[in-house]
Amino acid sequence: MTTYRLDPRLQPPSTIPLKQWHYDLFWSLLCLLLVAVVAIDLATASTTGGKVVGGLIFGLLLAGCLAIWVNQRRHPSELRVSYDEIVRSERGRAARTVLLREDGPDLTFILIRMQRGALWGLAQPGGDTRLDVQNFSMPDLRRALDAHDWRVLDGKHPRGWA
Secondary structure, X not given: OOHHHHOHHHOOOEEEEEOOHHHHHHHHHHHHXXXXXXXXXXXXXXXXXXXXXXXXXXXXXXXXXXXXXXXXXXXXXXXXXXXOEEEEEEOOEEEEEEEEHHHOOEEEEEEEEEOOEEEEEEEOOOOOOEEEOOOEOHHHHHHHHHHXXXXXXXXXXXXXXX
């Protein structure tokens, strides 16, 4: 039996990456649209100046979209779960939202109301701090919380939790 099973404080932090398929879908469709616009502009513009200006403008937009997409792929958001804290990092930097064990090891899932819907978050009972966990793998999150001795109280859970 490993030492980690006996004492969860010794286990290294678990990292859960954000599921990015929806970002990839958006950026790929936008890039394909810009490639199509550049091709249509080059094929249909009647003057050389129109071809140059249209190709340059939409080509720069395409390059900008590709740069943003590559940056998001290189620095994805992630959750780091350790014995002492749960931190969500944005693009490689730790976020301001941190759940600390000194406030208690109990967690609960809450629906964070937004203007057009709601998303799932983790919170500690009686605390104001909420951590967005909407697009993270729920089975991975559950394994990480169990491994580091965090307790999720009964109540509503996101799909894929049980």
